[in-house]
Amino acid sequence: MTEHPSYGDGLAVVTVTYFPGETLEKFLDTLEKATDREVKVVVADNASTDGAPEQAAERENVQLVSIGENAGYGTAANRGVAALDDSYGWIVVVNPDLEWEPGSLDALLEAARRWPRGGAFGPLIHDLDGTVYPSARLLPSFGRGIGHAVFAKLWPANPWTRQYRQETGTPVERTSGWLSGSCQLFRREAFDSVGGFDPRYFMYFEDVDLGDRLAKAGWLNVYAPSSSVMHIGGHSTARASAKMLRAHHASAYRYLADRHQGLRWKPVLAAVKLGLSLRVKLATRKG
Numbered sequence: 001m002t003e004h005p006s007y008g009d010g011l012a013v014v015t016v017t018y019f020p021g022e023t024l025e026k027f028l029d030t031l032e033k034a035t036d037r038e039v040k041v042v043v044a045d046n047a048s049t050d051g052a053p054e055q056a057a058e059r060e061n062v063q064l065v066s067i068g069e070n071a072g073y074g075t076a077a078n079r080g081v082a083a084l085d086d087s088y089g090w091i092v093v094v095n096p097d098l099e100w101e102p103g104s105l106d107a108l109l110e111a112a113r114r115w116p117r118g119g120a121f122g123p124l125i126h127d128l129d130g131t132v133y134p135s136a137r138l139l140p141s142f143g144r145g146i147g148h149a150v151f152a153k154l155w156p157a158n159p160w161t162r163q164y165r166q167e168t169g170t171p172v173e174r175t176s177g178w179l180s181g182s183c184q185l186f187r188r189e190a191f192d193s194v195g196g197f198d199p200r201y202f203m204y205f206e207d208v209d210l211g212d213r214l215a216k217a218g219w220l221n222v223y224a225p226s227s228s229v230m231h232i233g234g235h236s237t238a239r240a241s242a243k244m245l246r247a248h249h250a251s252a253y254r255y256l257a258d259r260h261q262g263l264r265w266k267p268v269l270a271a272v273k274l275g276l277s278l279r280v281k282l283a284t285r286k287g
Contacts, residue, residue: 007089007188011039014080017053018046020096027096034100044080046070074197074206094183097232104227108185111224119190119219122179123227135180136223171225178211190219205251
C-alpha cells in the first residue's frame with residue numbers, strides 16, 4: 001500500500017458539475033446550515049457552459065477546478081480532491097443536485113467518530129416526496145446482479161432486487177457493501193489509500209467499485225441515517241439519457257469482468273455482455 005501524508009482535520013466538499021443549472025446555488029445555500037464547521041468547496045466542472053460553476057466560484061469558500069472536458073464523475077472527483085492540500089482530512093464527494101438538511105454534515109462527522117475504521121460514510125437519501133432511496137447496498141454478485149437486472153422493472157418485489165437494495169424496515173446505522181456516490185463523506189486517508197475512484201468508469205459503478213476496494217483494503221463503508229439529505233436527481237444525466245444508459249451497462253460489465261478473470265469465466269461474461277447490449281437496444285428503442 002502506498003504511503004500517504006498525515007492529513008489535518010479540515011473539511012472539504014468536492015462536487016462534480018456538468019451543466020448543474022440553478023441546483024448548484026441551492027446546494028451551496030443549504031450546505032451553509034449542514035455544518036457548524038468551516039468548509040471549503042471545490043467545484044470540479046466537466047466543461048459546463050451554463051455559467052453556474054463560475055457563478056458559484058464567486059463565493060469566498062468555493063474553488064473552481066475546470067476539467068476542460070467531460071471526463072466522467074470519478075475522474076473529476078479525483079481531480080477535485082487532488083486540488084486540496086493536506087490540511088483537509090475529511091472529504092465529501094457529492095452531486096450538486098442535492099439539498100442538505102440542517103446539521104446533516106455534522107451528523108455524518110459524528111458517525112465517523114463512532115467508526116474509527118470507517119473509510120466512507122453515507123447519509124439517508126430521500127427524494128422530493130420523502131421516499132427513501134436505497135443508498136446502502138450489498139455488492140452485486142452474478143446471481144444478485146443478473147436477477148436484479150432482469151426482473152427489477154418487470155417484478156419490483158423480486159427477491160434478488162430486495163436483497164441487493166437492502167430495503168428492510170427502519171434504516172439503522174450499519175456497515176454496507178457500498179454506498180451511493182451521490183453523497184459520501186470519506187476519511188481522506190482511506191480514499192487515498194486505494195487511489196480514489198477508478199477513472200476507467202466514466203459514469204455509474206464507480207461507487208460500487210470504490211466501496212469494494214475500500215473494504216478489501218480493510219476499511220468499512222458505513223450507512224449513517226442519522227444524517228439526511230434530499231436528492232433531486234437526474235439533472236445532468238437527463239441531457240443524454242441514451243448515452244448514460246450505455247455507460248451504465250458498460251460499467252456494469254467492467255465491474256463484473258474485473259472480478260471474474262480467467263478462462264472459466266469467459267463464456268459467462270460473453271453471455272452477460274450480449275444480454276446487456278440487447279437490453280440497451282431494447283431500452284433505447286422504447287425511448
